[in-house]
Amino acid sequence: MPIVTIDDFQIEVPEGTTILNAARMIGGDLVPPAMCYYSSLKGSGGYCRTCLVKVEQGSAKDPRPMPKLVPSCRTTVMDGMVVRNETSPEVVEARAGVTEFLLVNHPLDCPVCDQAGECHLQDLGYEHGKLNTRSEFRRRTFEPIDIGDKVKLHMNRCILCYRCVKVCEQITDGRVHGVIGRGDHAEISTYIEQAIENDFSGNVIDVCPVGALTDRTFRFKSRVWYTKPVEAHRNCDKCCGKVRLWYKGEEILRVTARKDAYGEVAKLENGEAGWICNECRFEKKKTSDWVIEGPAHIDDHSVISAHHYESPEGERFGDEKLEQAALPHGEKVERGVGALNPNNV
Amino acid sequence: MSQKLLLKNDHIPGINTLEVYRKHGGYESLKKALGMAPDAIVEEVKKSGLRGRGGAGFPTGMKWSFLAKPEGVPRYLVCNADESEPGTFKDRYLMEHIPHLLVEGMIVSSFALGANTSYIYIRGEYFYVLRILEKAIEEAYAAGLLGKNILGSGYDLDLYVQIGAGAYICGEETALLESLEGKRGNPRLKPPFPAVKGLWDCPTVVNNVETIAAVVPIIEMGGDAYAGIGIGKSTGTKLISASGHINKPGVYEIELGVPVEEFIYSDEYCGGIRNGKDLKAVVAGGSSVPILPKHLILKTAAGEPRLMSYESLGDGGFATGTMLGSGGFIVMDEDTSIVRNLYTFSRFYHHESCGQCSPCREGTGWMERIIKKILDGKGTLADIDLLWDVQSKIEGKTICPLGEAAAWPVAAALRHFRHEFEEYVKNPQSIKDVRHYYRLNRLEMA
Numbered sequence: 182m183p184i185v186t187i188d189d190f191q192i193e194v195p196e197g198t199t200i201l202n203a204a205r206m207i208g209g210d211l212v213p214p215a216m217c218y219y220s221s222l223k224g225s226g227g228y229c230r231t232c233l234v235k236v237e238q239g240s241a242k243d244p245r246p247m248p249k250l251v252p253s254c255r256t257t258v259m260d261g262m263v264v265r266n267e268t269s270p271e272v273v274e275a276r277a278g279v280t281e282f283l284l285v286n287h288p289l290d291c292p293v294c295d296q297a298g299e300c301h302l303q304d305l306g307y308e309h310g311k312l313n314t315r316s317e318f319r320r321r322t323f324e325p326i327d328i329g330d331k332v333k334l335h336m337n338r339c340i341l342c343y344r345c346v347k348v349c350e351q352i353t354d355g356r357v358h359g360v361i362g363r364g365d366h367a368e369i370s371t372y373i374e375q376a377i378e379n380d381f382s383g384n385v386i387d388v389c390p391v392g393a394l395t396d397r398t399f400r401f402k403s404r405v406w407y408t409k410p411v412e413a414h415r416n417c418d419k420c421c422g423k424v425r426l427w428y429k430g431e432e433i434l435r436v437t438a439r440k441d442a443y444g445e446v447a448k449l450e451n452g453e454a455g456w457i458c459n460e461c462r463f464e465k466k467k468t469s470d471w472v473i474e475g476p477a478h479i480d481d482h483s484v485i486s487a488h489h490y491e492s493p494e495g496e497r498f499g500d501e502k503l504e505q506a507a508l509p510h511g512e513k514v515e516r517g518v519g520a521l522n523p524n525n526v
Numbered sequence: 527m528s529q530k531l532l533l534k535n536d537h538i539p540g541i542n543t544l545e546v547y548r549k550h551g552g553y554e555s556l557k558k559a560l561g562m563a564p565d566a567i568v569e570e571v572k573k574s575g576l577r578g579r580g581g582a583g584f585p586t587g588m589k590w591s592f593l594a595k596p597e598g599v600p601r602y603l604v605c606n607a608d609e610s611e612p613g614t615f616k617d618r619y620l621m622e623h624i625p626h627l628l629v630e631g632m633i634v635s636s637f638a639l640g641a642n643t644s645y646i647y648i649r650g651e652y653f654y655v656l657r658i659l660e661k662a663i664e665e666a667y668a669a670g671l672l673g674k675n676i677l678g679s680g681y682d683l684d685l686y687v688q689i690g691a692g693a694y695i696c697g698e699e700t701a702l703l704e705s706l707e708g709k710r711g712n713p714r715l716k717p718p719f720p721a722v723k724g725l726w727d728c729p730t731v732v733n734n735v736e737t738i739a740a741v742v743p744i745i746e747m748g749g750d751a752y753a754g755i756g757i758g759k760s761t762g763t764k765l766i767s768a769s770g771h772i773n774k775p776g777v778y779e780i781e782l783g784v785p786v787e788e789f790i791y792s793d794e795y796c797g798g799i800r801n802g803k804d805l806k807a808v809v810a811g812g813s814s815v816p817i818l819p820k821h822l823i824l825k826t827a828a829g830e831p832r833l834m835s836y837e838s839l840g841d842g843g844f845a846t847g848t849m850l851g852s853g854g855f856i857v858m859d860e861d862t863s864i865v866r867n868l869y870t871f872s873r874f875y876h877h878e879s880c881g882q883c884s885p886c887r888e889g890t891g892w893m894e895r896i897i898k899k900i901l902d903g904k905g906t907l908a909d910i911d912l913l914w915d916v917q918s919k920i921e922g923k924t925i926c927p928l929g930e931a932a933a934w935p936v937a938a939a940l941r942h943f944r945h946e947f948e949e950y951v952k953n954p955q956s957i958k959d960v961r962h963y964y965r966l967n968r969l970e971m972a
């Protein structure tokens with residue numbers, strides 16, 4: 182089995198493992214951020230370029246360095262490969278560049294975005310971006326679209342990671358969802374707003390790394406950091422029935438699939454992803470529908486865990502500060518607050 | 527007069543028909559090839575030193591020998607006739623005037639590679655050329671040059687022309703294959719390369735129109751004789767699409783190694799700069815290769831005369847050199863605004879980015895807007911530095927080379943003509959050629 186060195190850590194991995202997955206096996210800071218790769222979706226990855234790493238030595242047999250940075254999610258390790266992630270200034274610089282590109286057309290409407298707090302783009306910007314934007318031009322805009330009565334598409338926030346496209350290709354039957362248009366005007370579409378009517382279509386919400394695809398039944402109900410995640414299950418004849426319930430007080434505000442440390446839908450015991458059906462996700466919002474297992478594990482990645490973020494001056498934001506910083510209107514967000522374009526809301 | 531191999535008969539009336547083409551020696555290479563072993567043809571192409579004419583200049587014989595040959599799996603030859611690089615129009619000329627040369631090249635090459643089905647993928651805007659090609663193919667079928675048991679050799683080949691929908695990105699070989707399969711033309715991640723997993727996951731060779739056409743004279747004269755033409759590793763002849771401020775724009779077949787100065791000024795080729803003006807700069811190989819100012823395009827940094835060859839144009843790397851690319855030779859006279867020219871190019875790449883990867887999707891539009899701002903006289907010196915930084919963050923970080931194609935022209939314009947950008951910033955009134963400037967703006971408002 183090949184042995185690979187990533188940021189001076191060595192690990193032996195099965196043949197065919199990608200650099201990204203080898204890094205995930207080691208864990209910690211040397212794991213490159215991945216905005217488009219999704220382990221349970223075939224052919225995902227390669228698009229966003231946030232996971233670019235430097236290959237200092239190709240393999241034991243051919244020790245030459247690779248001429249360009251490579252996407253770690255789509256590059257297989259070779260025996261004797263030496264990889265640099267954050268210990269390479271070139272990688273740090275390129276990643277800051279990619280982060281900046283992802284924000285060039287992003288509306289930065291976090292104050293009114295349901296994804297805020299569990300958005301991978303927020304994390305990416307915080308961890309790998311620069312403080313200021315250098316783009317001063319008008320951003321490209323789209324009108325928000327309802328994809329059926331349960332899912333909302335805010336194309337302005339989309340980073341074209343193609344994850345939702347792969348969900349529709351691979352885990353729902355008829356493919357009615359794809360990308361139309363080109364370049365920075367490309368958009369996710371269900372071919373002229375046809376609703377995706379499929380038992381598993383709601384999973385596009387879980388795979389979306391940003392607030393482009395959100396749950397209409399959860400819309401503006403609460404900021405995620407005010408809700409409490411609880412693991413639960415039920416006997417479902419369509420899906421695994423293993424979910425995460427998001428409570429506020431006694432009320433279940435939303436139901437999602439369970440997520441792993443990298444924000445992906447967690448794998449079941451049989452190794453397959455625990456996708457959930459639309460009935461579990463949208464229809465079962467009473468505690469009596471579920472067998473409660475207990476509070477969900479919250480890792481450091483989540484803003485729900487206190488002390489995730491610190492200010493540029495090194496100040497930590499705990500729960501108290503976060504609460505003060507929250508919107509003055511309490512949990513109910515007014516239309517247009519903080520949005521650059523009122524149409525975004 | 528230098529030797530012509532591809533366009534030697536283009537002036538003959540009716541050469542687009544099978545009858546006249548055959549009268550002038552057409553399909554003789556095919557007869558010869560069908561009597562050879564396929565591997566022997568590949569060997570001749572290797573010996574010829576032919577390099578891909580689509581832009582990258584990769585040795586064709588080597589590409590052919592990389593083609594995987596697993597048992598029981600079909601192989602395909604695909605001709606790239608998507609020709610959309612600004613400044614490049616040589617393939618169109620060839621297909622329009624001597625369509626049978628391409629058809630013959632396709633049959634010979636398919637036979638050499640063991641392909642029984644081949645495709646010509648042609649750009650959407652060339653629909654009238656599509657008809658010309660289809661007619662030529664029809665004639666070839668009727669004459670037993672295509673279809674079952676070609677000329678009694680026992681070899682079968684079906685040749686199809688597929689028209690694109692007008693996207694530059696579908697000229698990138700893997701995007702082309704996606705499009706040919708009926709999907710959205712997004713480039714694939716490499717590896718795997720088409721030679722292993724190409725069209726419908728089968729081993730595939732993708733070659734440019736001119737590359738495939740050149741196989742015909744190579745078989746006719748032999749690889750060694752072909753290699754005797756040209757200079758060094760730039761063997762044979764090359765079609766150059768010459769455009770811009772010259773007296774005689776058009777498609778020229780040159781022997782590789784002609785001095786750039788001769789190409790621009792001699793009456794055999796471009797015939798000098800229009801209206802007696804002075805030369806300012808040249809984009810030598812299609813819009814994506816670095817622009818060079820007069821002193822660097824006529825002579826290398828070391829003072830040697832610059833030649834029309836892969837090596838000589840590349841001499842000095844990107845610091846002082848450029849690339850032969852696809853042979854789209856764009857000449858600019860002393861009155862040309864480099865900033866405006868760059869804006870035109872950048873607008874193109876922004877428009878043509880497929881949008882798959884973030885640096886190209888977001889960066890091309892950003893660069894276009896910065897250049898527009900400078901062009902409008904609203905730029906700052908910081909914008910010039912920003913432009914440099916943005917292009918450097920695209921180059922080498924994308925899925926396909928369109929990212930580089932968009933970044934290189936920006937880098938080269940800043941490298942050699944930074945003073946002109948600074949002039950636009952410091953002295954906006956100096957924007958010359960007001961007429962064109964306003965026309966551009968009006969077009970945008972309309």
Ligand SMILES: Cc1cc2nc3c(=O)[nH]c(=O)nc-3n(C[C@H](O)[C@H](O)[C@H](O)COP(=O)(O)O)c2cc1C
Nearest residue numbers: 578579580606608609610697698699733734737927
């Ligand atoms: C954005 C882009 C556009 C391209 N367009 C063309 C084209 O129009 N025609 C072409 O022959 N090659 C084009 N290429 C190069 C092809 O990918 C490929 O290298 C070529 O067809 C190989 O043929 P050759 O070896 O005969 O040159 C393009 C490449 C890129 C990245």
Ligand code: SF4
Nearest residue numbers: 339340342343345389
């Ligand atoms: S909508 Fe979300 S999941 Fe789909 S491509 Fe955009 S960012 Fe990715």
Ligand code: SF4
Nearest residue numbers: 880882883886924926
């Ligand atoms: S570099 Fe540009 S054209 Fe090529 S795959 Fe990326 S976005 Fe598409």
Ligand code: FES
Nearest residue numbers: 227229230232254
């Ligand atoms: S995660 Fe590797 S390119 Fe997006």
